[in-house]
Amino acid sequence: xxxxxxxxxxxxxxxxxxxxxxxxxxxxxxxxxxxxxxxxxxxxxxxxxxxxxxxxxxxxxxxxxxxxxxxxxxxxxxxxxxxxxxxxxxxxxxxxxxxxxxxxxxxxxxxxxxxxxxxxxxxxxxxxxxxxxxxxxxxxxxxxxxxxxxxxxxxxxxxxxxxxxxxxxxxxxxxxxxxxxxxxxxxxxxxxxxxxxxxxxxxxxxxxxxxxxxxxxxxxxxxxxxxxxxxxxxxxxxxxxxxxxxxxxxxxxxxxxxx
Amino acid sequence: xxxxxxxxxxxxxxxxxxxxxxxxxxxxxxxxxxxxxxxxxxxxxxxxxxxxxxxxxxxxxxxxxxxxxxxxxxxxxxxxxxxxxxxxxxxxxxxxxxxxxxxxxxxxxxxxxxxxxxxxxxxxxxxxxxxxxxxxxxxxxxxxxxxxxxxxxxxxxxxxxxxxxxxxxxxxxxxxxxxxxxxxxxxxxxxxxxxxxxxxxxxxxxxxxxxxxxxxxxxxxxxxxxxxxxxxxxxxxxxxxxxxxxxxxxxxxxxxxxxxxxxxxxxxxxx
Ligand SMILES: Nc1ncnc2c1ncn2[C@@H]1O[C@H](COP(=O)(O)OP(=O)(O)O)[C@@H](O)[C@H]1O
Ligand SMILES: [Mg+2]
Numbered sequence: 463x464x465x466x467x468x469x470x471x472x473x474x475x476x477x478x479x480x481x482x483x484x485x486x487x488x489x490x491x492x493x494x495x496x497x498x499x500x501x502x503x504x505x506x507x508x509x510x511x512x513x514x515x516x517x518x519x520x521x522x523x524x525x526x527x528x529x530x531x532x533x534x535x536x537x538x539x540x541x542x543x544x545x546x547x548x549x550x551x552x553x554x555x556x557x558x559x560x561x562x563x564x565x566x567x568x569x570x571x572x573x574x575x576x577x578x579x580x581x582x583x584x585x586x587x588x589x590x591x592x593x594x595x596x597x598x599x600x601x602x603x604x605x606x607x608x609x610x611x612x613x614x615x616x617x618x619x620x621x622x623x624x625x626x627x628x629x630x631x632x633x634x635x636x637x638x639x640x641x642x643x644x645x646x647x648x649x650x651x652x653x654x655x656x657x658x659x660x661x662x663x664x665x666x667x668x669x670x671x672x673x674x675x676x677x678x679x680x681x682x683x684x685x686x687x688x689x690x691x692x693x694x695x696x697x698x699x700x701x702x703x704x705x706x707x708x709x710x711x712x713x714x715x716x717x718x719x720x721x
Numbered sequence: 722x723x724x725x726x727x728x729x730x731x732x733x734x735x736x737x738x739x740x741x742x743x744x745x746x747x748x749x750x751x752x753x754x755x756x757x758x759x760x761x762x763x764x765x766x767x768x769x770x771x772x773x774x775x776x777x778x779x780x781x782x783x784x785x786x787x788x789x790x791x792x793x794x795x796x797x798x799x800x801x802x803x804x805x806x807x808x809x810x811x812x813x814x815x816x817x818x819x820x821x822x823x824x825x826x827x828x829x830x831x832x833x834x835x836x837x838x839x840x841x842x843x844x845x846x847x848x849x850x851x852x853x854x855x856x857x858x859x860x861x862x863x864x865x866x867x868x869x870x871x872x873x874x875x876x877x878x879x880x881x882x883x884x885x886x887x888x889x890x891x892x893x894x895x896x897x898x899x900x901x902x903x904x905x906x907x908x909x910x911x912x913x914x915x916x917x918x919x920x921x922x923x924x925x926x927x928x929x930x931x932x933x934x935x936x937x938x939x940x941x942x943x944x945x946x947x948x949x950x951x952x953x954x955x956x957x958x959x960x961x962x963x964x965x966x967x968x969x970x971x972x973x974x975x976x977x978x979x980x981x982x983x984x985x986x987x988x989x990x991x992x
Contacts, residue, residue: 521895541899542899543896545896548892551911553914553917553989554910562896562900562910563900566897594991
């Protein structure tokens with residue numbers, strides 16, 4: 463059975479125009495992401511991944527082309543972004559941070575309370591609910607960011623290298639936690655990473671981008687059964703082949719952009 | 722070689738270390754308290770032994786006696802009250818518009834572009850230089866002093882408040898926008914708390930300027946207040962009385978700084 467489309471991107475182009483420079487960050491990018499799909503976006507740095515996400519997040523306007531996030535008809539915001547750990551607001555407590563989106567939407571207090579508590583518990587933050595972010599480790603801050611996005615119950619989730627700044631151990635733990643929450647909510651996720659391993663662990667499908675100007679070069683379906691572990695990813699023949707393919711793609715792109 | 726058990730108990734070792742740290746902290750605190758006392762004692766000694774001229778620098782103990790005597794008469798306190806009133810009124814009259822205009826400048830770039838040249842052009846003019854004009858406009862009473870102080874306090878507050886808003890990391894704007902904050906929520910959840918640390922630095926500066934200004938303003942055109950007391954005592958060569966006035970100002974400055982620091986701790990617990 464084919465899932466319906468959730469994100470439809472058509473000929474999306476973004477040019478940054480300044481006095482001395484014009485950069486084509488995205489060049490007629492076209493792709494479709496299905497409902498409930500976990501998609502990882504991989505590409506050489508500077509290829510426009512962040513730009514794409516910021517456009518979908520409503521933080522940047524496309525120059526031409528269009529995109530649509532298909533609403534489900536429920537009272538949900540279209541998208542929420544998991545920012546890097548810096549995106550946790552320092553003057554709000556952990557709990558206030560997690561409730562931020564819900565408060566902005568002026569939902570009833572009881573619902574805010576309930577959903578905030580649920581995701582605080584899910585991310586293991588209920589003990590730290592009344593702390594300020596300065597008292598948290600990097601991993602804990604990232605949990606706040608994730609809890610805030612999930613508590614907002616958006617149509618789609620956007621994540622821009624959320625674990626890039628974490629150490630290996632924390633990264634593994636958070637990847638696992640993210641997968642657990644995702645399995646439960648079945649949200650559509652668009653996740654940027656530069657770690658091939660991370661993409662293979664998380665994604666249903668990996669989109670490979672070409673170097674600047676960015677567009678989709680190719681895509682890889684990840685057929686590993688869920689729930690997945692890193693051990694499985696490492697042991698799987700198909701995953702190993704995919705790893706090499708992505709690696710080669712990235713090297714070729716970097717090589718090509720140097721010439 | 723004999724090793725004693727106590728020496729290698731890690732808790733004992735750390736406990737010793739901790740105690741040493743505590744002692745160090747106490748020592749530093751003691752230094753802070755001692756330094757003014759030390760200077761006063763030194764002054765007392767130098768003045769009593771006439772190593773410095775006691776006519777110009779009367780011993781602190783004599784100044785204290787003068788203070789008590791002046792306090793008895795009650796006149797001193799009326800000077801203190803009137804100055805405190807002027808400081809507070811002028812401070813508030815400078816801080817409140819400073820904060821409001823500063824926030825508007827930080828939030829709305831047209832406001833900023835319109836007002837900042839005015840601020841830059843007016844700031845270098847010492848308000849005290851305008852005092853004669855202010856006295857013509859507002860009279861010799863309290864109002865002219867209040868306006869002078871307000872004028873001096875306004876600038877550091879407005880500049881710091883605007884800078885406080887502008888220095889908020891862009892990522893918090895993104896978060897607010899992404900999570901659908903309206904302009905009212907943005908103001909109360911992001912702009913105001915985010916600018917508070919830098920704003921309070923400006924208010925702290927304003928407080929110091931208010932004290933500097935009151936003395937000068939009361940020396941130049943007033944018939945009451947601590948500055949007036951200092952000026953008339955000086956003219957009558959009553960240097961002990963003059964020092965009472967000076968020390969009072971320094972005492973209040975210390976007190977206000979302390980108060981604002983405490984307020985700072987209360988208002989920005991997340992720092
Ligand atoms: N605000 C901006 N102004 C000008 N150029 C920008 C801006 N944001 C991104 N760019 C440029 O667009 C290109 C893509 O950037 P980005 O989307 O951040 O890449 P990625 O996230 O894939 O590393 C880069 O060349 C970058 O310099
Ligand atoms: Mg990026």
